[in-house]
Amino acid sequence: MITVENLKKEYKLVKRDPGLKGAMKSLFNRKYETKHAVKGIDFTIEQGETVGYIGSNGAGKSTTIKMLTGILTPTSGKVTVNGLVPYENRQKNAVNIGAVFGQRTQLFWDIPVRESYNLLKHIYEIPEQEYQETIEMFTEVLNLESLLGIPVRQLSLGQKMRCELAAAFLHRPKVVYLDEPTIGLDIAVKVKIRKFIKEMNQRWGTTVLLTTHDMQDIEEICDRIIIIDGGTILYDGGLDEIKKQFGQKRVIHFELADKEKFELPSALNGQVEVLPNEEETKISLSFDHEAVKSSFVISEMMSMYEIGDLNIADPKIETIVEDLYNKQEQGEEHEKVLANS
């Protein structure tokens, strides 16, 4: 379905010295620096897969998606989507793909949602009957009924995103790229959107490539994740494996009556790490979920201190990525040491 081989993208950026003087200087004497946004990545995605594409801001996610959709031409390497090279056959490729780009709407701003869909019907040349069926189904799953007559600019963010999602799937594309589809939404809308994506994937076998910072999105929608950082792929594999590998770290925040007096209970020594916590009354403990049970940590703490409140934090995708990154760096150093010895 999607194959990516040694894909690279470099940008040339104008290097500017700070201040007005720097700006003046760059007007006459330009120095360029090359930014390697994507540094030779490989992956293959089969029809019907749901893949989470994860990385911190500026990791190269959007650049990759732009190359997959054909908006950007790669510097080198190969991409094919459904047998087509996107940047060479952009318009042909467009028939097979749908996309939601975060906050950028694809609906027509001034006209009612229904009219927007009607225009999309003509743009994608969707047969009338298929269109009616699709709209009916979407209206039900996403609760669009009351929104269809309203111009897009009058919709709230959550309403807009639901309409947006329907627009991306309207022509029943083979692949859908979702770039942060749940950003800034409340829980109820997020749940509805996740359910919708899953249902479409099951019903039509739509391949989904999803970028998000919300771990919950990934857990509920994706069965595979690709983690990218600094333009290279750090991890590509099943969601369960990575959680086993990196997600056992738990953090519990305790609210103490007297933080000054705190000392790690001796039973927890060596297994639990105290994390810095800026709040005056709180301390945070981090530990390996496999080695120590949360209940044990909590009971030890309760027996020694007066606990006002506590809160168990889920492993965040950012922490997993960070962990991965550190591990990789350590691995490289380790290899260097081995090579030297």
Place this chain on the structure above:
Amino acid sequence: MRRYTRLYWEFAKSHMKVMMEYRIDFLIGVASVMLEQFASIFFVKVVFDHIEQINGWSFYEILFIYGIAATGRSIHQIFFDNLWTLGWQYIRPGKLDRLLIRPVNPLFHVVADRLHQDGFGQLIIGLIILGTAIPQLDLVWGAAEIAMLVIMIISSGLIFVAINLFFATFSFWMIDSLPIVWAVFNLSDFARYPLTIYHKGIRMFLTWIIPYGFTAFYPAAYFIDKSGYKEFALWTPVAAIVCCVLAYAFWNRGLKAFASTGS
């Protein structure tokens, strides 16, 4: 081609629905353009109240040139007005990316995204001016002349479109080329008067470099014998086609550059 015609009609229908919904905006838009045009014609009228001719051109002949320019410009304003917004509406906020992943020609999409109501004011005023000027000219009007006038006006419109498209395309490299587009567009005001009243340099410039001369003066000269440009005027449709081809080729280059930088 048939597909695009149908698609354009669908776009136009939804624009018209919006226009009808905001009736007051529509009327104000149309009226303000008409007022603006009346003001500049009034100025010409005042000049002619004091003199009989400018460089051999009578008031109604100048009005005729003016009328062709206004009508031609209305084609551009009604259907292609969105070219102005390429930089700040499409490239800067990333909206162009959206269009690029749809199975239609992106230029078509940008153009079809807007139908400009003010252009209708321009069209009405253009037709009124032509209707006033034509009976006063020493001309015999047959079917051939009318057909020629229509061709000339369409050519005039296309040249406006091509020039704007060409300069709007710079937005692909500089994010927003609106100031350049504006500066160039303002030159078209020169072309609403007989080019023979200007210095030779300006005349050459408006014929061969930025060919606004073909938007009004040359087309009008076809109908006015004494101009001495009757034959040259026949090149107007050719000039229109050449300009459109060049501008479109440049647009495609810009699009390609955009795809490799994605700025």
